[in-house]
Amino acid sequence: MARTSKVTKTALAPKKNLAPKKVLAIDIGGSHVKILATGHRTKREVESGPAMTAQQMVDDVKKLADGWDYDVISIGYPGPVVHNKPVLEPANLGQGWCGFDFEAAFGHPVKVVNDAMMQAIGAYEGGRMLFLGLGTGLGSAMIVDNVAQPMELAHMPYRKGRTFEDYVGERGLVKRGKKKWRQDVVDVVEQLKAALRPDYVVIGGGNVKLLKEMPQGARRGSNADAFPGGFRLWAKDGVTI
Numbered sequence: 408m409a410r411t412s413k414v415t416k417t418a419l420a421p422k423k424n425l426a427p428k429k430v431l432a433i434d435i436g437g438s439h440v441k442i443l444a445t446g447h448r449t450k451r452e453v454e455s456g457p458a459m460t461a462q463q464m465v466d467d468v469k470k471l472a473d474g475w476d477y478d479v480i481s482i483g484y485p486g487p488v489v490h491n492k493p494v495l496e497p498a499n500l501g502q503g504w505c506g507f508d509f510e511a512a513f514g515h516p517v518k519v520v521n522d523a524m525m526q527a528i529g530a531y532e533g534g535r536m537l538f539l540g541l542g543t544g545l546g547s548a549m550i551v552d553n554v555a556q557p558m559e560l561a562h563m564p565y566r567k568g569r570t571f572e573d574y575v576g577e578r579g580l581v582k583r584g585k586k587k588w589r590q591d592v593v594d595v596v597e598q599l600k601a602a603l604r605p606d607y608v609v610i611g612g613g614n615v616k617l618l619k620e621m622p623q624g625a626r627r628g629s630n631a632d633a634f635p636g637g638f639r640l641w642a643k644d645g646v647t648i
Contacts, residue, residue, distance in 0.1 A: 431475065434522060457500060518648075524538075526540060527628075536605055
């Protein structure tokens, strides 16, 4: 008689929690730190400035976010970030940011990206996008088919031994006036488009409001794009950094 095999029932592994993560997005600026959490519409903010250290930011944000529920945190940092860590101290804030353990301080998983990158991710609509942030300096990022790459275009040589940032950052605006500054913005966008071949350009940052007309192939971004960008950092189908 053929021997029948015995079937052993095994317990199924419990399904992982597939609910989307609730995110707290933090946009760090030289004058204010702004925050917004998943499910909320009104941002909260606190003044920053040259005395704000990394620990002070954490303490202030914890107070600001009181009553909000979140699982993970996104931080837009005003400086270069490599492997989830700031690599230079911010120009307009206090010290102690490089090497700071944000996850330990907040008690939640944290993703840190350059602030221009977080705004770029929030503005992204697919394809090849070049993002330029007009502010104190010149922020820049490129996203190609959902893969994001922070860039440091600001300090590349442009004209007369000066950089792109010297012309279209705050220094150029003050030195050359709005009319020439607007012309420089158009020229810089055209040069970068020719070099990088984006499908479209998004221009954000605080000084984008000073542009009367957008350069060809460009559309206006907003500092508020940083918040959806922070949420997208944790989305399963979001942008890869």
